[in-house]
Amino acid sequence: MLKQQLQNDLKAAVQAHDAIKVATLRLLLAAIANKEIALRKKEEGISGEEAHAVVRSEVKKRKEAAAAFAAAGRAEQAAREEAEGGILQRYLPEELSDAALRELVSETIRKGAFDGPAALGKAMKEIMSRVAGRASGERVRAMVQHVLGA
Numbered sequence: 001m002l003k004q005q006l007q008n009d010l011k012a013a014v015q016a017h018d019a020i021k022v023a024t025l026r027l028l029l030a031a032i033a034n035k036e037i038a039l040r041k042k043e044e045g046i047s048g049e050e051a052h053a054v055v056r057s058e059v060k061k062r063k064e065a066a067a068a069f070a071a072a073g074r075a076e077q078a079a080r081e082e083a084e085g086g087i088l089q090r091y092l093p094e095e096l097s098d099a100a101l102r103e104l105v106s107e108t109i110r111k112g113a114f115d116g117p118a119a120l121g122k123a124m125k126e127i128m129s130r131v132a133g134r135a136s137g138e139r140v141r142a143m144v145q146h147v148l149g150a
Contacts, residue, residue: 001045001048001051002032002048002051002052002055002091003029003032003045003051005091006025006028006029006032006091007029009021009025010022010025010026010029013025020080020083020084020087021087023084024084024087024088025087027058028054028055028058028088028091031054031057031058032046032051032054035050035051035054049132049133052091052092052093052133053133055088055091055092056092056133058088059085059088059089059092062081062082062084062085062088063081063085065077065078065081066078066079066081066082066085069081092133093132093133093134094134095134095135096131096134096135098143101131101135101139101140101143102143102147104127104130104131105123105127105140105143105144105147106147108123108126108127108130109123109144109147109148112126114126114148115148116148116149117145117148117149119148120141120144120145120148123144123148124137124140124141124144127140127144128140
């Protein structure tokens with residue numbers, strides 16, 4: 001499970017005296033624990049998909065913070081945020097290629113008989129459930145709009 005892998009990697013980072021990785025993994029484990037509490041799943045833990053959603057959220061936060069620091073001229077903090085984002089990125093499932101995403105979108109639209117821009121929301125809901133975190137919502141939306149001709 002992802003949480004166990006994070007705990008093992010945290011132990012290794014502590015032993016290696018990797019301060020950035022230690023801080024990043026501790027924050028991620030705390031975010032996962034907070035999600036477990038919010039979903040009232042402290043005893044059984046959250047699913048792998050839910051844990052990956054937490055990781056994606058944390059990666060997004062790091063990207064936004066890095067952009068904000070860079071815009072403010074704080075290069076050192078921006079570099080740290082980017083480094084943390086890189087560490088977190090390793091715990092996400094591999095992204096779908098554009099070709100694989102296009103095939104999945106086309107197949108889902110064909111099977112669901114989604115037609116025209118009005119079907120965008122329904123198509124997105126179906127496709128996002130099949131993508132399961134292997135592509136960002138922005139990428140999926142762009143692909144769906146392209147295929148539907150929106």
